[in-house]
Amino acid sequence: MSLFETGRLCVKIAGRDAGAKCVVIDVMNRNYVLVDGQTRRRKCNVQHLEPLQTTLPLTKNASHDAVTKAFAELGITLPVKKAKTKASSKPVQKRKVK
Amino acid sequence: MKWPTKSRSKRRIMRRTPGGRNVVHLKPRKQSKAHCAVCRQALKGVAQKGAASEKRPSRPYGGYLCSACVRQMMIERARA
Numbered sequence: 523m524s525l526f527e528t529g530r531l532c533v534k535i536a537g538r539d540a541g542a543k544c545v546v547i548d549v550m551n552r553n554y555v556l557v558d559g560q561t562r563r564r565k566c567n568v569q570h571l572e573p574l575q576t577t578l579p580l581t582k583n584a585s586h587d588a589v590t591k592a593f594a595e596l597g598i599t600l601p602v603k604k605a606k607t608k609a610s611s612k613p614v615q616k617r618k619v620k
Numbered sequence: 621m622k623w624p625t626k627s628r629s630k631r632r633i634m635r636r637t638p639g640g641r642n643v644v645h646l647k648p649r650k651q652s653k654a655h656c657a658v659c660r661q662a663l664k665g666v667a668q669k670g671a672a673s674e675k676r677p678s679r680p681y682g683g684y685l686c687s688a689c690v691r692q693m694m695i696e697r698a699r700a
Binding site: 536537538572 | 678679680681687690691694695697698699
């Protein structure tokens with residue numbers, strides 16, 4: 523039984539998300555797990571994670587909303603990503619012809 | 621020949637011109653390499669040219685601490 527099981531709360535200690543809290547969503551193999559939370563939802567090497575004592579009641583491959591709710595109970599609010607407006611949907615400004 | 625500057629902040633390059641004169645060209649000095657604030661090793665991924673965000677890694681403490689020191693600090697912080 524390794525520390526990195528589904529629901530284990532960890533801190534990412536390397537990379538762009540260093541210092542961010544994340545939870546293990548899915549264990550891929552001995553070295554890689556899928557994490558989500560304050561970090562982006564991504565595959566991550568266990569060497570870049572520091573496990574904490576707490577575990578969250580999450581199912582395997584939990585959705586980002588489930589993770590957001592679980593983090594809210596911990597008192598950590600996750601930023602809600604605004605849906606990207608497609609470039610084509612924006613009104614095209616007519617360029618004034620000199 | 622009027623000497624352009626006494627300041628030592630420019631690098632002096634001695635050149636001989638095709639006319640046989642010896643002239644001194646002044647060039648800016650290169651910046652010294654960035655070093656980690658904790659372990660004093662040269663930082664990787666710190667460039668001299670390029671846009672502001674390209675000049676340092678996009679990791680927290682990028683350009684200030686080396687990756688190993690950031691990792692160590694994050695572990696200590698997590699275990700505190």
